Amino acid sequence: MANKNILLIEPGYKNKYPPLGLMKIAQYHGPRGKRDRVRFIKGLDTSVLAEAWDRVYVTTLFSFEYTKTAQAIDFALEAANGHADKVFVGGIAASLMHERFLSEPRWQGIRFVKGLLSEPPAVSLQLDDFAEELYSDDIDGLPIEDHVPDYGIIDQIDYEYPVRDAYFAYTTRGCIRKCRFCGVPALEGQQRDTYSLTSVVEAIEKLYGPKKDLILMDNNVVASARFKDIVAEIRDLGFTSGTKLLRKGARTAVQRRVDFNQGVDARILCKDPVYLRELATICISPLRIAFDHLGLRRPYERAVRYAAEHGLTRLSNYMLYNFHDDPADLFERMRLNVRLNEKLGIRVWSFPMRYLPTDRPDRGHVGEKWTRYQLRSLQLILQATHGVVTGAPEFFKRAFGDTFEDFERILLLPHDFIFNRDWFERLDPDDRLGAYYEAFGKLSAADRRDLLVLLSSCDARDFGALADRATTEAVRRVLPFYVPMTKEKLYALWEMQKKLGKSDDGPNMELAEDERVEDAGLDQDDPRSSARAGLGRHRSHVA
Structure with missing residues (x-):
């Protein structure tokens, strides 16, 4: 029954890693499996509509990419010539939003697969x-989940994944925690x-x-009872500290690295220095430690100190916000990293990650202690810093302020002033920022x-009508800004700023693209970003 036509579709969103699930499905159907003809596309490639497909698979990732995911599913149905029974949809969003996908009338008959493909193929x-x-x-x-990923399909598309020259694998699945903000337990x-990490790596290399x-x-490798064995296996595979790879025919070797891309648990790391001592024996870069709320300050700080003591000086962390925290909580966590950078002589890059419910199809969630305007302000600041909070003190002070009061004031700035802060602080001949501060300074705390x-309370396009709802004259006078x-x-x-040549690119982050976060959502629905796409390399900066 070989030589069937199999189509694999990844929706047209931006993502850092290639679709591991589709790569395993490709191996199952490909020349070493069922010997079918496998085609992989990203987005809506209409060239596939001229062919007849025996089965179409669609992967899903972030729930907030529901719109692009829905477009891909509709396209898959079209590619299958309306035969819904030939279309299979799986992945993270399809699992976390399973009932929503099933309830869509136009997708009746499509199979939405929940969870991992860990049973025999016909069962899964x-x-x-x-x-x-x-x-x-x-x-x-053999379950599809246990197949070796087919790296060959990546070459079928033009999209360049920031991380592709890597072995993608797991040594554990699941997590011992039950964090309410996380989709892993589900x-x-x-x-x-x-399974054996060695067997996976050797099979991929072969x-x-x-x-x-x-x-x-x-999701939480340090919680494994086999943690030391896992690290030893990584060393045996050639990923010891400082190691390089010299490929056949190459003149220069390239630095290798290990990345536990979901981060490691500070609450476990802080219990015994042995965890960091073990991690220091492999070429881990960066060491990612989650810092989800200020209540984790003591274990987080101790874990960072242990890391520094064992020579791990390139650290990164995810900072959850918009959950049960407030702006002060986030600021203190970011500020702590600046202090640790200075005191320990290390580099910690922080990536604030906005909490969104795992079953919500958009990015509109506003946490109980945040406001819609503050979230948008923070997004604009992070656009200027490329999503990274560096530990450089002067840069941090300029971008986020030296105190929480500074940060709170920055979050309340007009968004044009945030996005074009370099211009309004240094170059604007009309000094509109100065005029704004004069009006803002007359506001009481209640104002x-x-x-x-x-x-x-409304979209930015409706700000012009807010004056009629102002509670005081002072508020009414500041609203036009x-x-x-x-x-x-x-x-x-x-264009004027570009001609003056006064915009700089900020500090050197010294952070490669493949070490950044999977998704920061920085350009989502941002007219400023799309409008500036035609202006070459020039861009505005917070610092």
Whole structure:
């Protein structure tokens, strides 16, 4: 039954890593499996509509990319010539939002697969043997989850994944924690060890050649009872501290690295220096430690100190915000990293990650202690810093302030002033920022709270009508500064700044693209970013 046509679709969103699930499905169907013809596309590639497909798979990732995911599913249905029984949808969003996908009338008959493909293929894919569906008799075969990823399909598309020259693997699945903000318990369940890492790496190398990096997607590897054995296995695979890879025919060797890309748990690391001593024996870069709220300050700080003591000086962390925290909580966590950088002589890069419910199809969630306007302000600041909070003191002070009061004031700035802060602070001949500060300085604490409520009550395009709702004359006088500039005025400002050559690129982050976060959502629905796309390399900066 070989030579069937199999189409794999990844929606057209931006993502850092290639789709591991589709890569394993490709191996299952490909020349070393069922010997089918496999085609992989990203987005809506209409060239596939001229062919007949025996099965179409669609992967899903972030729930907030629902719109692009829905477009891909509709396209898959079209590629299958309307035969819904030939379309299979799986992945993270399809699992976390399973009922929503199932309830969509136009997708009736499509199979939405929840969780991992860890059962024999016919079982995981819900195939009907009575209907003689393709490979419905494969009830004893190797689970698709356990197949070696097919790296060959990556070459079928033009999209460049920031991380691709790497072994992608797990040493554990699941997690011992039950964090309410996380989808892992629902997706993977209790923590457990997986198959041999060595066998996976050796199989990938045999089929596709040696890879530079080792990307381990474990959710909490330090919680494994086999932690020391896992690290020893990584060393045996050639990923010791400082090691390089010299490929056959190459003149220079490249630095290798290990990345536990989901981070490690400070609450475990702080218990015994042995964890960091073990991690220091492999070429881990960066060491990612989660810092989800200020209540973790003591274990986090101790873990960072242990890391520094064992020579791990390149650190990175995810900072959850917009959950149960407030702006002060986030600021103190960011500020702590600046102090640790100075005191310990290390580099810690922070990546604030905005909490969104795992079953919400958009990015509109506002935490109970945040406001809509503050979240948008922070997004604009992070656009200027490329999503990174560096530990450089002067840069941090300029971008986020020296105190929480400074940070609170920056979050309340008009958004045009935040996005074009370099211009308004240094170059604007009309000194509009100075005029704003004069009006803002006349606001009482109650006025500022009312102003924040007003600005969070509507879209920016409606700010011009807020004056009628102002509670005091002082609030009414400051509101005109918040009315967005027209595109024409913004273009003129950017062109003038470009001609003056006064915009710099900020500090050197010294952080490679493949070490950044999977998704910071920095350009989502941002007219400023799209408008400036045609202005070459010039851009505005917070610092």
